[in-house]
Amino acid sequence: MSTPRGTRPPTGATPVPGRPGAGSGGASSGRPTSRTLRVRRILALVLLAVIVVGVVMLVKAAIAFGSGLLADAPEGKVAPPPPQEAAVGGYKKCEVKDLTLGLTASKSSYADGENPSFALTLTHVGRRPCFVDSSPASLELVVTSGQDRIWSSVDCPPAKKVLLMAPGDAYPQTVDWARARSAAECPADLPAPGAGDYSAVVTSTEVSGLASAPVVFTLQAPPPPPVETPPATEAPADGTVPPAEGDAAATDETAPADGAVPPADGAETATDGATP
Template structure:
């Protein structure tokens, strides 16, 4: 222990202390270099491992685009459509056929034409739509006499200006009375007249024959 604290030799003690300091510095440098080498190797290994690991790409999530909705202007336009007024439609009717065999019901082709300048709704669901059958001054039948026949057409349509709608109505070849009172007398052979009214608009009466 004394040799460590007080160097023994034929040279001055300062020489021995300088040697020891140089040796300690050299050892410290070696240790530092070793630590740097180990750190560098560890860092290179980590970077190599990271680069070799495949990255998982996230595919973009597909989104469902909303279905097109009705714009406010279109909704407002539909809200502005009103019922067809007087003069906006015309109605015509033709028997089909004009001469009806004894075992057939008379049928009539009805054509509704929109004569206005803007779209409008034709309501053929109420009592303003009816078929009336007459023979001279004798009122034979009306679709408004009995509830079962009131819905002669029972539909409504939105028609643009210039559009037409074709429908067919029928007469069950019986008599009727207001209030749906029972009538025993059956219509006989001869000439009859059919008058069709749609949404309050009356067509010209047309003749037809029952055989």
């Protein structure tokens, strides 16, 4: 006898009480999915990359800071190289704010025939290199006495000498004065300066306003000639004083014993002792 079609029991397994079903309505097991794991891995890699980049930047900054400190701390004082004659292309011309001029005399007073000597120093005090003519053609040393212009180094100048100077450079030179007058175009037979007080100053004919402080010195007069004294007369060995000129002893004449005056030359002598 066949069973009715609508009353046939289901062919699937009978669910066990207390065990969750495997259907869509069942509870989750709690394990992350593969997609979640991939997202977490990507975020971890990004965070690690950010940390690495930050560490590298910090190391580079520390190295740069340390290098700056080492560069600013000199190991020892090294004298700058002397100024060199060089091409001036690409460099600006020195201005008065870039330079200083110093002038000193070798002595404060010079004896007769001694030539004064002056030490001139051109120093760069600016911040950038510049070029300047350092020859006596543009650094004029002038000697004056009051309002009288005695001598100038530009009256008979040598050739120019252009220097390229860097910050801190100093260019010393010596200028001698032969105690002679000078004028423009070097005329000859000028009167020589005499003894007295003089003043010297150096200025730049190329850099406007550049000048040194004045230096005062003295030219001494020649010593006076020696005074001639007459030779001393030698005294006789017996200690007697020699007779004066015109004295009887000087003429070897002996006075008469009776005190009579001897006759003049050519007069007759009385025989009786009477006075003629």
